[in-house]
Amino acid sequence: METEVLIIGGGATGTGIARDLALRGIRSIVVEKGDINAGASGGNHGLLHSGARYVSNDAGSARECMEEADILRQTAPHCIDDCGGLFAAVQGDDENYVADFPNFCEKAGLDTTAIPPEAAREMEPLLADETIAAFRVRDGAIDPFMLSLENMAHARALGATLLCHTQVVGFERQNHCITKVWLEKTGTGERFSVEPRQIINATGAWAGKVAALAGATTHVLYSMGTLLVTQSRMTQGVINRLRPPSDADILVPGGTVSILGTTSVRVDDPDRIRPTVAETNLIVEQGSKMIPSLEQTRYIRAYSGVRPLVSQSSGVGDDRTVSRGFVLLDHASDNLDNFATITGGKLTTFRLMAEKTANLVAARLGNKTPCTTKTAPLPSTLDGKWTEPGIAPSVWFAKPAGKKDKILCECEMIPESTIDAIATALRNSNETPNLLTIGRRSRLGKGPCQGAFCSTRVLAHMYNQGALSGPGGVDDIKAFLDERWKGQQAIFWGDQLVQAELTEAMHCGLFDLELAQPGDHGHDH
Numbered sequence: 001m002e003t004e005v006l007i008i009g010g011g012a013t014g015t016g017i018a019r020d021l022a023l024r025g026i027r028s029i030v031v032e033k034g035d036i037n038a039g040a041s042g043g044n045h046g047l048l049h050s051g052a053r054y055v056s057n058d059a060g061s062a063r064e065c066m067e068e069a070d071i072l073r074q075t076a077p078h079c080i081d082d083c084g085g086l087f088a089a090v091q092g093d094d095e096n097y098v099a100d101f102p103n104f105c106e107k108a109g110l111d112t113t114a115i116p117p118e119a120a121r122e123m124e125p126l127l128a129d130e131t132i133a134a135f136r137v138r139d140g141a142i143d144p145f146m147l148s149l150e151n152m153a154h155a156r157a158l159g160a161t162l163l164c165h166t167q168v169v170g171f172e173r174q175n176h177c178i179t180k181v182w183l184e185k186t187g188t189g190e191r192f193s194v195e196p197r198q199i200i201n202a203t204g205a206w207a208g209k210v211a212a213l214a215g216a217t218t219h220v221l222y223s224m225g226t227l228l229v230t231q232s233r234m235t236q237g238v239i240n241r242l243r244p245p246s247d248a249d250i251l252v253p254g255g256t257v258s259i260l261g262t263t264s265v266r267v268d269d270p271d272r273i274r275p276t277v278a279e280t281n282l283i284v285e286q287g288s289k290m291i292p293s294l295e296q297t298r299y300i301r302a303y304s305g306v307r308p309l310v311s312q313s314s315g316v317g318d319d320r321t322v323s324r325g326f327v328l329l330d331h332a333s334d335n336l337d338n339f340a341t342i343t344g345g346k347l348t349t350f351r352l353m354a355e356k357t358a359n360l361v362a363a364r365l366g367n368k369t370p371c372t373t374k375t376a377p378l379p380s381t382l383d384g385k386w387t388e389p390g391i392a393p394s395v396w397f398a399k400p401a402g403k404k405d406k407i408l409c410e411c412e413m414i415p416e417s418t419i420d421a422i423a424t425a426l427r428n429s430n431e432t433p434n435l436l437t438i439g440r441r442s443r444l445g446k447g448p449c450q451g452a453f454c455s456t457r458v459l460a461h462m463y464n465q466g467a468l469s470g471p472g473g474v475d476d477i478k479a480f481l482d483e484r485w486k487g488q489q490a491i492f493w494g495d496q497l498v499q500a501e502l503t504e505a506m507h508c509g510l511f512d513l514e515l516a517q518p519g520d521h522g523h524d525h
């Protein structure tokens, strides 16, 4: 297999680079060891940063966020909920920081408006009575799945190729160039090679591991962050705690739910992360100081992601003090001419990261076409649209009179026709439709029942449609429920624990599935 550019990593950065290169007429293959957004791009807060979070410690990042968020509002409005946001301080918060905040924002060039606490509570009635100061900022929410799926769909329409469930396992090198990259299909173990002219390592937290395979050096530390999903949307806009960045100080609307987080815990392995009970308790305790009802609300899921911290430091101190800016390495110091690494940064700045990386690689290939992603609209396609909460129900409501279209997922109102459309799109891209791949491209399993009921219905539907045969469906449902279960263990208490017992009994009874593994109580990661 030959290609001009091999992009390793199918997160926001990798898919963004594929689109940027494709718009310049450069062909690429994206290889992803899991599915689209299997890494941090599928485990983040979904905050389209105004930049205000960084004004006190990283004015450069703050400005970068502000500019990139504005570009995305223009070019990818369908992926964004431009809901606005507030920074709010409560009694006991550092009043010096509150007083300095407008100056920090002004210095970084960010617009903020001070509003009286009573007016803030009128805007967001769930804010604490103890709110002492509030500022309005231009935060928003962004759908990371829609973003990456749409970027990849556009890149593919322009000639790029996506290989999911395919891992880079080795490189062959001659003098200053990598001549061959070895890939392995996860699941089957089948090995094959690609001979690209240029290779981009866009593997986020895994960048150090992949660089090492190529004989290059990138020092990456891992900081895990955990987030909690509430059962309904708590606020209209984003709410940030007005204090230096800390645990559990942001609540972001995510369509019909809200997402509360996050934490920063150093971990050893980006492949072995899971939310812990200690983090969950901390997030609820801290979050409820801004929004007291966060203490009583029902949480439907917890999930974690890993931030790559590219640091020259000794590794001591708070991970939040390490810059959240991105790092582009050309590996000249490793004597490599056709390998580049892009890591760190933010979802909000993925486009800029892609632009800088594509500039480097295009120059190496002698391609002078300039970047156009600052102004070229991101097309809205079938590949990305099903991740939006209201879309599947609207399709169901709009069905012609008398046409049967059974609802398979009641929480998110997903009908058979939506499942069929996603399965067809997956087959058209040489992907296998199963519960996990369908779940990643839709709201399946994301509602309050977390897949307890819809998983069996969708599986039965797939057997009826001939998409599955034999006993393979049991492995499919187990993989799907394991993934949902992983996100629930750390939030089980009260009535939810009772419901979880019912769910487990159901699936053990129906399919002989044992969901929890021995010692698997959400304490380890």
Ligand SMILES: Cc1cc2nc3c(=O)[nH]c(=O)nc-3n(C[C@H](O)[C@H](O)[C@H](O)COP(=O)(O)OP(=O)(O)OC[C@H]3O[C@@H](n4cnc5c(N)ncnc54)[C@H](O)[C@@H]3O)c2cc1C
Residues within 6 Å of the ligand: 008, 009, 010, 011, 012, 013, 014, 031, 032, 033, 034, 035, 036, 037, 038, 039, 040, 041, 042, 043, 044, 045, 046, 047, 048, 049, 166, 167, 168, 169, 202, 203, 204, 205, 206, 210, 223, 224, 225, 226, 262, 304, 305, 306, 307, 342, 343, 344, 345, 346, 347, 348, 349
């Ligand atoms: C908890 C948390 C909250 C965050 N919140 C926000 C936020 O609200 N707003 C914001 O702007 N940013 C946020 N971020 C940052 C943002 O998520 C990341 O900057 C962004 O998703 C990084 O994308 P990426 O494509 O570079 O990396 P990733 O999304 O991690 O993609 C790397 C991919 O490489 C793949 N890979 C690894 N090794 C191999 C291999 N050998 N072969 C093939 N594929 C491989 C992985 O499977 C993975 O899919 C947050 C991050 C975390 C962890």
